[in-house]
Amino acid sequence: MFLIIPQVQASDLITHKQRFEIPEFTTFGGKTIKQLQVGWESYGELNADKSNVILITHFFSGSSHAAGKYAPSDEAVGYWDAIIGPGKAIDTRRFFVLSVDTLVNFNVHDPKVITTGPASINPDTGKPWGLDFPVVTIRDFVNVQKALLESLGIQSLYAVAGASMGSMQALEWATAYPDWVPRMISVIGAGQSDAWTVAALEHWAQPIKLDPNWQQGNYYAGEPPMAGLTAALMLLTQQALYPDFFNQSNPDHNPLEAAPLNDIRQSHQVVNWLRDMAATRATITDANHMLYLIRASQLFLAGQDKPLAQAMQQVKARTLFIPASHDLLLMPYLAKQAHQALLKAGKTSNLGLIVGPMGHLDGVTNISQAAEDIQAFLTQEAL
Amino acid sequence: MFLIIPQVQASDLITHKQRFEIPEFTTFGGKTIKQLQVGWESYGELNADKSNVILITHFFSGSSHAAGKYAPSDEAVGYWDAIIGPGKAIDTRRFFVLSVDTLVNFNVHDPKVITTGPASINPDTGKPWGLDFPVVTIRDFVNVQKALLESLGIQSLYAVAGASMGSMQALEWATAYPDWVPRMISVIGAGQSDAWTVAALEHWAQPIKLDPNWQQGNYYAGEPPMAGLTAALMLLTQQALYPDFFNQSNPDHNPLEAAPLNDIRQSHQVVNWLRDMAATRATITDANHMLYLIRASQLFLAGQDKPLAQAMQQVKARTLFIPASHDLLLMPYLAKQAHQALLKAGKTSNLGLIVGPMGHLDGVTNISQAAEDIQAFLTQEAL
Numbered sequence: 001m002f003l004i005i006p007q008v009q010a011s012d013l014i015t016h017k018q019r020f021e022i023p024e025f026t027t028f029g030g031k032t033i034k035q036l037q038v039g040w041e042s043y044g045e046l047n048a049d050k051s052n053v054i055l056i057t058h059f060f061s062g063s064s065h066a067a068g069k070y071a072p073s074d075e076a077v078g079y080w081d082a083i084i085g086p087g088k089a090i091d092t093r094r095f096f097v098l099s100v101d102t103l104v105n106f107n108v109h110d111p112k113v114i115t116t117g118p119a120s121i122n123p124d125t126g127k128p129w130g131l132d133f134p135v136v137t138i139r140d141f142v143n144v145q146k147a148l149l150e151s152l153g154i155q156s157l158y159a160v161a162g163a164s165m166g167s168m169q170a171l172e173w174a175t176a177y178p179d180w181v182p183r184m185i186s187v188i189g190a191g192q193s194d195a196w197t198v199a200a201l202e203h204w205a206q207p208i209k210l211d212p213n214w215q216q217g218n219y220y221a222g223e224p225p226m227a228g229l230t231a232a233l234m235l236l237t238q239q240a241l242y243p244d245f246f247n248q249s250n251p252d253h254n255p256l257e258a259a260p261l262n263d264i265r266q267s268h269q270v271v272n273w274l275r276d277m278a279a280t281r282a283t284i285t286d287a288n289h290m291l292y293l294i295r296a297s298q299l300f301l302a303g304q305d306k307p308l309a310q311a312m313q314q315v316k317a318r319t320l321f322i323p324a325s326h327d328l329l330l331m332p333y334l335a336k337q338a339h340q341a342l343l344k345a346g347k348t349s350n351l352g353l354i355v356g357p358m359g360h361l362d363g364v365t366n367i368s369q370a371a372e373d374i375q376a377f378l379t380q381e382a383l
Numbered sequence: 384m385f386l387i388i389p390q391v392q393a394s395d396l397i398t399h400k401q402r403f404e405i406p407e408f409t410t411f412g413g414k415t416i417k418q419l420q421v422g423w424e425s426y427g428e429l430n431a432d433k434s435n436v437i438l439i440t441h442f443f444s445g446s447s448h449a450a451g452k453y454a455p456s457d458e459a460v461g462y463w464d465a466i467i468g469p470g471k472a473i474d475t476r477r478f479f480v481l482s483v484d485t486l487v488n489f490n491v492h493d494p495k496v497i498t499t500g501p502a503s504i505n506p507d508t509g510k511p512w513g514l515d516f517p518v519v520t521i522r523d524f525v526n527v528q529k530a531l532l533e534s535l536g537i538q539s540l541y542a543v544a545g546a547s548m549g550s551m552q553a554l555e556w557a558t559a560y561p562d563w564v565p566r567m568i569s570v571i572g573a574g575q576s577d578a579w580t581v582a583a584l585e586h587w588a589q590p591i592k593l594d595p596n597w598q599q600g601n602y603y604a605g606e607p608p609m610a611g612l613t614a615a616l617m618l619l620t621q622q623a624l625y626p627d628f629f630n631q632s633n634p635d636h637n638p639l640e641a642a643p644l645n646d647i648r649q650s651h652q653v654v655n656w657l658r659d660m661a662a663t664r665a666t667i668t669d670a671n672h673m674l675y676l677i678r679a680s681q682l683f684l685a686g687q688d689k690p691l692a693q694a695m696q697q698v699k700a701r702t703l704f705i706p707a708s709h710d711l712l713l714m715p716y717l718a719k720q721a722h723q724a725l726l727k728a729g730k731t732s733n734l735g736l737i738v739g740p741m742g743h744l745d746g747v748t749n750i751s752q753a754a755e756d757i758q759a760f761l762t763q764e765a766l
Contacts, residue, residue: 029644135647137639195633195653196626202654203586203621206614210593217647231589235618238586243579243714250578255684256520261412264518264678270578271585295647301638328711331626 011077013068013085013092015041019114020100020148028143028304031134034123038144039101039114043067043084044092050154054090054378055145056080056099057162057169059364060293061106061236061285063113064099067092070112080163082368089371090378095158100148102141102169104133104292109284118217118288131217136292138168138300139176145169146177159378161185163363164330165293168300171319171338175303178316182382185374187322187354188363190330191308191338192301197330200239201294207231208287217288226279229287233278242326242359249273302338312341320377322352322370324362348383394460396451396468396475398424402497403483403531411526411687414517417506421527422484422497426450426467427475433537437473437761438528439463439482440545440552442747443676444489444619444668446496447482450475453495463546465751472754473761478541483531485524485552487516487675492667501600501671514600519675521551521683522559528552529560542761544568546746547713548676551683554702554721558686561699565765568757570705570737571746573713574691574721575684580713583622584677590614591670600671609662612670616661625709625742632656685721695724703760705735705753707745731766 022036041064046053056066058079067084069077083089084097105115118133149157157180162170167189174184190197211228213219238246247253250270259266267275303311321339323332335351342349352373356362362369405419424447429436439449441462450467452460466472467480488498501516532540540563545553550572557567573580594611596602621629630636633653642649650658686694704722706715718734725732735756739745745752 131647133647135644137644193638194626194630195636196621196629198636198638198651199617199621199629199653199657202650202657203614203618206617207589207593210590210611210614212595228593231586231593234582234589235586238579238582243577243716246579246582247577253578253581255576255581256682256687260678261518261520261682264514264516264674267585268581268681270582274582274585291647295643298651299639299644304639333626 011068011081011085013043013081014070014072015043015068016070017041017064017112017114020151022144022147025144027134028137028139029135033116033134036103036116036144037114038103038116038148040064040098040148042096042098044094044096046096046152051156051158052095053149053154053157054095054097055149055157055160055173056084056097057141057145057160057166058099058102059162059164059166060297062166063105063107063110064101065112066099067097079364080367083371083374089375090161100145103136103144104289104296106285106289106293108286108289117286117292119220119286128220130220130288133292135295137296137304138172139304141169141296142172142176156180157182159183159185161187161374162189163187164189164360165297168297171302172304174315174317174319175311178314181317183378183380184317185320185322185377186335186338187367187370188324188327188330188335188360189321189338190300190334191312191341193298194334197334198298200329201298204232204236205291205294207235208291214287219287225287226282229282229285229290230275230278232290233281234274237274237278239329240360242328242357244326244357245359248357308338309341309344312338312347313345315342315345315347316383318377318380318383319347319349320352320373321349322354322363322373324360325353325355326357326362327360329360350377394451394464394468396426396464397453397455398426398451399453400424400447400495400497403534405527405530408527410517411520411522412518416499416517419486419499419527420497421486421499421531422495423447423481423531425479425481427477427479429479429535434539434541435478436532436537436540437478437480438532438540438543438556439467439480440524440528440543440549441482441485442545442547442549443680445549446488446490446493447484448495449482450480462747463750466754466757472758473544483528486519486527487672487679489668489672489676491669491672500669500675502603502669511603513603513671516675518678520679520687521555522687524552524679525555525559539563540565542566542568544570544757545572546570547572547743548680551680554685555687557698557700557702558694561697564700566761566763567700568703568705568760569718569721570750570753571707571710571713571718571743572704572721573683573717574695574724576681577717580717581681583712584681587615587619588674588677590618591674597670602670608670609665612665612668612673613658613661615673616664617657620657620661622712623743625711625740627709627740628742631740691721692724692727695721695730696728698725698728698730699766701760701763701766702730702732703735703756704732705737705746705756707743708736708738709740709745710743712743733760
């Protein structure tokens with residue numbers, strides 16, 4: 001998901017980015033990453049018995065900045081600030097809320113993000129990894145988070161919650177480490193990447209690979225593939241939205257504009273609008289990081305070792321799925337499939353819904369619609 | 384629309400491709416195309432007073448081969464053979480049904496297609512037009528059809544019907560030449576390309592333009608941009624479909640395949656499946672033709688001179704709109720907008736629906752669902 005609307009508002013939370021390092025990390029695929037570093041931040045206080053931890057796992061184009069500000073003068077707040085904070089649905093007066101920048105993070109050139117991926121220096125060569133960086137999976141994101149939690153003396157979660165690719169991590173937590181997870185919230189989520197989703201994600205990779213500057217991923221000494229990356233972000237942006245919002249944002253659109261009518265090389269204004277947004281965003285990301293995020297999302301199968309119906313049998317959490325009515329990227333049927341698989345396995349699962357004009361992005365911008373459901377869910381006893 | 388499932392069946396119709404030439408054609412944008420040629424075919428017989436003509440306008444990736452076979456030994460029949468033929472909804476015992484290859488046709492390298500576009504030789508230079516070919520619009524497709532009809536002595540239609548980009552031509556006919564059109568049928572259609580649709584179509588153009596072989600459209604003396612064209616066709620194919628069909632077609636899909644897990648350069652099987660289909664189809668098309676078809680579709684505004692609500696006032700036809708329930712490419716709201724605009728203008732408009740698992744493509748593969756509605760519609764008196 002590609003967040004194009006920073007939520008500018010007041011927040012009572014001030015947080016700061018911290019750094020966590022793993023000297024040698026072994027991926028799910030069996031490869032080694034040395035000197036792995038990720039950033040993390042937290043809101044609220046860890047209680048004495050470390051029983052009040054809620055982990056927030058972030059979406060494709062997101063970071064660990066889930067709530068609050070880094071400084072009172074910041075314009076934007078974290079993406080789920082509407083539900084995380086003192087007195088909010090995820091109440092930081094009660095919970096210690098923690099979030100971690102993923103591996104191969106999208107916002108690698110954002111100074112507030114700390115991540116390790118193909119744009120990082122491989123300690124063994126002194127050069128950027130490029131495509132020698134190992135393929136990483138949703139399980140790897142989870143395992144890095146688990147290592148961080150353990151370094152803080154934490155042995156279990158109160159809950160895990162995430163949107164979109166964050167929902168994949170949340171369900172992966174509940175499936176791979178069921179003793180850690182009594183409550184799981186999946187927003188605009190899925191239990192696995194079905195054939196449709198795997199193919200849909202591939203379209204984001206193709207413009208990058210076609211850009212002659214991509215050079216099979218070895219572009220770090222030269223010009224990065226900005227045209228391909230921008231095209232990829234244009235597609236991602238549109239697929240995370242829905243026509244209602246898109247058309248409302250372009251009220252003066254006229255299909256028969258003079259420039260594209262008179263010159264095949266010119267574009268409609270709405271195309272230029274989309275391209276300008278994508279080009280701006282491209283300056284803080286990295287094309288190879290995007291390819292690795294696409295692959296991690298494509299490979300997602302909760303539990304990572306058996307069909308979904310079987311994997312759901314090992315979940316011990318109460319679960320809450322909240323799809324968005326107009327989602328074109330991870331359509332509601334995906335959340336419903338995981339929910340149904342859990343019910344069939346005899347688990348306690350709940351299904352909510354966010355109704356909005358923005359499509360997939362409603363899982364972020366309209367999360368306040370789900371605030372009451374989330375708040376009520378968090379009051380329920382562990383099973 | 385990208386037809387991936389040839390309808391293999393018997394047909395009672397045999398047809399043949401004919402050639403029509405316009406020595407000098409002036410586009411809507413005011414440019415000149417010399418020695419314009421298009422192919423056309425027909426089913427049934429023109430009656431004495433030439434009052435039984437039904438024009439079928441084709442979709443983005445289609446041709447004039449709407450029904451029948453060129454030879455009894457052909458495997459595939461025309462795309463709407465289910466509703467065009469003796470005794471069928473569009474009954475060729477009664478009607479003279481005619482269809483025309485569009486300008487800048489998608490299937491330019493199909494020996495059965497005759498078209499003029501950027502891959503054609505510009506008579507003034509003796510070289511392929513490339514991007515010097517003028518931008519053409521849906522009105523230009525209509526004007527070529529009108530010139531052909533007039534060359535046959537035809538002065539009005541009994542009806543015009545088309546799917547997808549064909550629906551644009553059908554409504555353009557009814558709006559630009561209302562005295563010609565007493566009945567219009569729009570399947571999986573739209574009244575204009577809204578901001579969402581213009582941007583959605585642009586994503587098909589981008590992989591082509593990123594392919595280094597594209598060379599700003601001047602590739603006819605060298606290697607064509609097949610990688611970019613294939614990527615574009617992969618996207619077009621998926622957007623014309625829906626998850627239900629897509630997932631049913633890949634029953635063995637496993638998100639956690641070994642090849643893409645172990646190597647970032649490898650793809651999932653479903654991606655290879657989609658790529659193979661697209662690469663095959665790419666051999667009969669042309670990258671620049673696709674760019675010009677995208678542009679013609681982006682520029683579509685019925686009537687091409689005023690807002691849709693006003694333009695619909697000049698329509699004299701009874702109209703029938705048949706969206707497909709699961710269409711992700713031209714969602715049903717687009718057909719409903721045009722239908723509502725006609726009702727508001729005091730016109731007689733009808734709204735049907737095709738319900739199916741294939742998405743946009745249901746307008747072709749499941750057209751038999753609408754056969755009764757179409758048959759009944761064609762019995763109605765002109766207004």
